[in-house]
Amino acid sequence: MSERSNWSKDSWHSFKALQQPNWPDGQELQSALATISELPPLVFAGEIRDLKQQLAKVARGEAFLLQGGDCAESFSYCTAPAVRELLKVILQMTVILGYAGGKPVVKVGRMAGQYAKPRSADTEMVDGVELPSYRGDMVNSSEPNPEARRPDPQRMVKGYFLSCATMNILRAFTRGGYAALDRVHAWNNEFVKNSPQGQMYERLASHIEQAINFMRVVGLDTNMPQLTQASFFTSHEALLLGYEEALTRQDSTTGDWYDCSAHMLWIGERTRQVDGAHVEFFRGVHNPIGVKIGPSHDIDDVKRLVSTLNPDNEPGKLTLITRFGIKKIAEGLTPLVQALKKEGFNLVWSCDPMHGNTYTSSTGLKTRNFINILEEIRAFFEIHWQEGTVPGGVHFEMTGADVTECVGGGREIMDQQLSRNYQTMCDPRLNAEQSLELAFQIAEMLRE
Ligand code: PEP
Ligand code: MN
Numbered sequence: 001m002s003e004r005s006n007w008s009k010d011s012w013h014s015f016k017a018l019q020q021p022n023w024p025d026g027q028e029l030q031s032a033l034a035t036i037s038e039l040p041p042l043v044f045a046g047e048i049r050d051l052k053q054q055l056a057k058v059a060r061g062e063a064f065l066l067q068g069g070d071c072a073e074s075f076s077y078c079t080a081p082a083v084r085e086l087l088k089v090i091l092q093m094t095v096i097l098g099y100a101g102g103k104p105v106v107k108v109g110r111m112a113g114q115y116a117k118p119r120s121a122d123t124e125m126v127d128g129v130e131l132p133s134y135r136g137d138m139v140n141s142s143e144p145n146p147e148a149r150r151p152d153p154q155r156m157v158k159g160y161f162l163s164c165a166t167m168n169i170l171r172a173f174t175r176g177g178y179a180a181l182d183r184v185h186a187w188n189n190e191f192v193k194n195s196p197q198g199q200m201y202e203r204l205a206s207h208i209e210q211a212i213n214f215m216r217v218v219g220l221d222t223n224m225p226q227l228t229q230a231s232f233f234t235s236h237e238a239l240l241l242g243y244e245e246a247l248t249r250q251d252s253t254t255g256d257w258y259d260c261s262a263h264m265l266w267i268g269e270r271t272r273q274v275d276g277a278h279v280e281f282f283r284g285v286h287n288p289i290g291v292k293i294g295p296s297h298d299i300d301d302v303k304r305l306v307s308t309l310n311p312d313n314e315p316g317k318l319t320l321i322t323r324f325g326i327k328k329i330a331e332g333l334t335p336l337v338q339a340l341k342k343e344g345f346n347l348v349w350s351c352d353p354m355h356g357n358t359y360t361s362s363t364g365l366k367t368r369n370f371i372n373i374l375e376e377i378r379a380f381f382e383i384h385w386q387e388g389t390v391p392g393g394v395h396f397e398m399t400g401a402d403v404t405e406c407v408g409g410g411r412e413i414m415d416q417q418l419s420r421n422y423q424t425m426c427d428p429r430l431n432a433e434q435s436l437e438l439a440f441q442i443a444e445m446l447r448e
Pocket of ligand 2: 071072355397426427
């Protein structure tokens with residue numbers, strides 16, 4: 001058991017917590033949190049340790065991290081088809097990166113709890129009316145009226161149960177045969193099949209199918225879990241500290257504390273202050289932790305952050321998710337990588353090419369351009385190659401649906417076409433086709 005000095009699961013209460021909702025006064029919040037703290041954990045310590053070991057391989061360059069899902073999950077996405085469609089694309093990307101790129105892929109969904117969002121302001125103007133900002137389905141509703149926008153602690157209880165239901169169907173899909181590699185063809189979406197990416201995927205899937213068949217022909221057992229099951233982990237931005245505390249439990253075998261709301265948690269760009277409540281909370285739990293780092297970071301601050309969150313310099317414990325944007329990555333990432341390499345920190349470096357590349361399209365919708373996303377990933381790889389560090393993974397906002405939220409890609413979505421199927425609750429996501437296209441491009445980089 002490695003105890004962190006002066007840490008307890010509620011020690012964060014004496015630090016400043018940014019981005020917390022204005023919960024109603026009175027007992028409502030305490031009673032919702034008391035309910036959650038009595039309920040079973042969503043994941044177990046053993047699974048969390050397994051992910052940490054897999055991430056240690058990523059840190060050494062022996063595996064690649066693929067983290068992805070919605071910007072904000074909606075309670076209404078908790079259906080078997082919605083979960084299946086996103087999982088399918090992640091499995092397809094895994095096959096592309098694994099087969100064409102030659103690296104085992106560690107799969108982490110922004111799923112089963114990605115229900116809380118940081119916002120730039122407490123209120124927003126909607127049709128001339130000032131309303132509390134939407135802060136994610138676990139806080140309030142996105143409906144633009146004052147009653148719906150009132151933060152309601154019972155939404156955390158609902159969020160817990162929907163995370164549970166999502167987790168359950170994910171476990172069923174990944175362990176119960178759906179993710180078996182001899183089903184690779186079945187993961188290709190109808191609306192993607194005829195695109196060049198869909199066709200490339202079909203060819204690759206046929207090779208895999210033939211390889212598995214050949215194993216059978218020569219008498220090898222193809223019933224092993226490596227071929228019939230997928231390991232899949234969950235993650236979300238750990239923003240609502242009361243919720244995270246209520247799901248933090250002491251492991252009976254090691255005595256260590258784990259935040260059992262998801263396997264991996266990340267701290268957002270807006271809440272990663274070294275002396276803030278989020279960092280205080282996460283320095284004590286033994287989960288793998290991610291931290292978003294954007295262009296406005298201070299290098300000495302990041303060094304302190306790394307030492308605070310990973311005091312034992314354990315490989316796989318800490319993932320720095322950089323999100324500079326195409327314009328700032330060269331000037332921002334290079335000195336950061338150099339400085340942290342000099343300290344000898346064991347880190348997973350992951351690239352979020354979404355959040356630094358967001359802009360408002362000519363038609364007024366928030367979007368991202370496929371080419372900027374791709375170019376930021378390429379720059380990320382090149383900088384790490386140059387510095388002798390490992391470009392360990394990517395972090396995407398994506399969906400299995402046929403949405404039109406990011407411009408560009410093989411189908412060359414233009415500003416005027418964004419409104420055709422613009423669905424997101426928050427930031428614009430890659431659709432299934434754009435996601436596959438990126439996976440093929442990254443596979444090339446992995447082989448270089
Ligand atoms: C996000 O991942 O949706 C997010 C808000 O990111 P960041 O903290 O990097 O802005
Ligand atoms: Mn986002």
